[in-house]
Amino acid sequence: MATLRFAKLHGTANDFIYVDARAGFPGDPAALAPRLCDRRRGIGADGLILLLPPSNGEADCRMAIYNADGSRPEMCGNGIRGLAKFVHDRGLSRAEPLRVETDAGVKTIRTHASGSGRVARVTVDMGRPVWEGRRIPVAADGEVVERPLEVDGRRWAVTCVSMGNPHCVVFVDDDVAGLALADLGPCFARHP
Template sequence: MGVTAAPAGRPGDAAPLTFAKLHGLGNSYLFVYADRDPADPAALSVRLSDPRRGVGADGMIWILPSAVADFRMRVFNADGSEAAMCGNGIRCLGKYVYDRGRTARTELTVETPAGIRRLWLHTAGGRVVSVTADMGRAAVCAAQTLTLPDGETITLRRVSVGNPHAVLFRASMPDAALLRLGTALQTHPAFPGGVNVELVHLSAPATLRMRVFERGSGVTSACGTGACAAVAAAVADGVCASGADITVRLDGGELTVRAEPDGTLFLTGAAEEICEGTAWV
């Protein structure tokens, strides 16, 4: 299915940009394959991610040439900020390049600002249905206590999976609490650059329930790096075992994360295409 966004002004004032919209558990991005870095990707992401004046997405991902890997990935959130890594996005990148014949291989390397990541593509009928990604090693800090502007005291673990996360273990995770905590931590002095916020609890053996407030996007249905951060924190707390497959249940569906004893994380989940089209930019 194709879609076309109308030009903002006269047709002569705009150039066509071909894109595809893909999602991982409802976490959607607009993908563009290009031979060079775009001139102003931040502004373009803000414009096209807008659901009313653009195409609508959680951000944009550019697939570019790499001198050290099969492809290079740049991720821009809906607010224009650039992310060093995106678990759902990198899985969808694997589907994009394979399904479109940009590669015939099912094992790929992708250059990201967080380092080179490996992908294993799982196919059926000649198309990618799910992807396993080597997400690198997580850096998990000791639990710390912070005081929010309203005086509430919270305990969290900082986790880096190439991008920053704050993992809070809570039995309850209603919308209001997720929005309040996620918003408050974006401007907290402990996180001068903002942070992805995950509310997590163990819902069954080897199963975590997680909800996420993503830096630059707000509440989303899923976050691949967030799922990895949640599992890494759970292993550090002794809630989950290393070397075992952990199911992470998100609003958009389920992901599988395995944290190896050395801290390396492997993320497996679906990748789906929604549409392709042309935007005038």
């Protein structure tokens, strides 16, 4: 059985398992992510993030992210902020700004240290948002901004955008605590 050294960090309540995999990773990360991220039998996390060597000279390092189900998003803003803290606090790179290669391109990250020298705050240049439906991708032509969408028997105004992975934004006048978000979210995600 291989030993896996890891750190667990979170950003805005998204938690990730971080592994320095520059010298390799013990197994198939897509197959291991569901086991590692299992909150009852594993470490428990929203995803697995690997620190890898860059594939070219445009970046200081590379990030590979695996969702808890083993799928691969191009990018995660909270995940890359955690990666910057992971890298800087462990002295794995002192590059400032840190350039991280992702599946959505190279992202530039600036870290802001506390008095102790540890990273206290991270800012990321995520690049330009993608608003065009087919490029997000969603099943819609043109920009998807405040478009009406029937979901779960109710008409919603949705805005879709990608910053490396697709997002559906819904502004509501309701008390959010009264909405069944755990049920509604998958309805939006699987909407044809």
